[in-house]
């Protein structure tokens with residue numbers, strides 16, 4: 001049976017005059033600055049598929065099953081948009097998904113009127129790698145080791161609010 005031709009929407013990759021994607025020492029690919037970026041700059045929008053909270057929950061449970069075939073997939077690409085919808089950034093046209101986590105980041109994400117932006121929180125020199133804190137919670141933190149190489153690296157990808165908990169846990173393991 002002839003397959004019905006899908007009306008394919010062509011979505012071009014998100015671009016920003018500030019950045020370039022290339023290999024990273026932290027993980028696989030990373031996003032680097034093409035020029036000096038002053039702190040406060042909106043660098044690139046984090047785009048993706050708009051999904052309901054319900055769909056979002058379903059996808060968040062997926063990595064447990066899919067992890068082996070596709071270790072990159074996971075709830076990690078899902079951002080809260082508003083009370084009803086989330087954004088799943090696991091799409092090829094979302095260039096911002098290549099930005100790596102760091103325990104000493106130079107960017108953060110901000111929801112500005114329903115759009116997720118990657119914002120510089122300090123001046124980033126030309127050639128610097130863009131990073132933000134992925135903000136993971138403590139659940140299964142051991143599955144997410146961090147290789148950000150910053151002086152204060154926690155060893156795991158974790159929201160800063162949980163750092164104290166992790167430090168205490170490490171201390172109690174030692175004693």
Ligand SMILES: [Zn+2]
Pocket residue numbers: 102103104146147148149150152153154155156
């Ligand atoms: Zn780190």
